[in-house]
Amino acid sequence: MVPHQAIEVALAALTGPGGGAHPVAVLERHGVVAVLVDNPVGRAIVFVEHRDGQWVGPGIIGGQFHRTVDRRTETTPGQPIQRLSRSRYSTLTPDGEPSELSWFGVTGIAAQDAAAVTITSSIDSMRVDVGDDGLVFAVAQGRTDEKPGVVIHTRDGGAHLAP
Template sequence: MSHPAAAVAVDALAGSDRNLVPVAVTERGDVGAVVVEGEKGRFTVIMEHHGTGFVAPGMIVGSYRSDQPRANRTPDQHPLQALSRKQFPVGTETDEPGWVAVTGTAALDAVSIQVISSLEETTEPIGETGLAVAVVRARTDELPRVVVHTADGRAVPAFMGQ
């Protein structure tokens, strides 16, 4: 992957896991999100663009990847395997909006992921490997809604308990 944020993310994760490979990048204004997979985990690195390049944050979060095969059809109750929602604050003020990254693995019939906060919403395509990744600005006290859209026109919400 040749995106400039990908190399910064892999460098920031050095020592966290082995065989780190950037698998997805999305940009929203001056913020880039890179999903990096390693032998044991999947990491989402959200970084801001400063001057001539991206700067990795001091805190990076990850979760274990699902080793389960992708389902043929999106289940009505849990549309994403290994769903992860991570909040990344921007400033030091508790009421200042930050960014929320959502990742997971979608079924074969999934075409897009929609993430909706009180500040904005975004819809991103599902990658050919099933990787779903989206980033939205959100208040620090909210958990944005996640909806997976399928090829047959269903809109399947991911519930908070998933």
């Protein structure tokens, strides 16, 4: 993992300084860094923005509790990602309303036959290789009111839409 200034901001936002969290993966897109963070109770995607020359953490963080799961050998249609977790991050306008655009993240565990994951919104798309351990982690920008599609691509050329 490449060191990034936003990692410390993400860790502090999730656990406070010196907490039991550690970064798992980092993705940087258009002035936003998504940091996938593990701590003793769960995993979360923390979006950190670059504003006015500094990295700023979010006020709200979403994630999931850890659940032990055996990684499948083959991708299952209808549930191609185990422990699927989706997160959305948006800022507020000066009027206190949600911005028109948000950042969306997806994480989970893919089967052993999975090669890549794609997250696609109406305005953005990102395709990322699945980690050797099955880790799925991708982010894309989209309209705040949409739910971007998430597809697992298998080594045999298959494509499976996540629910």
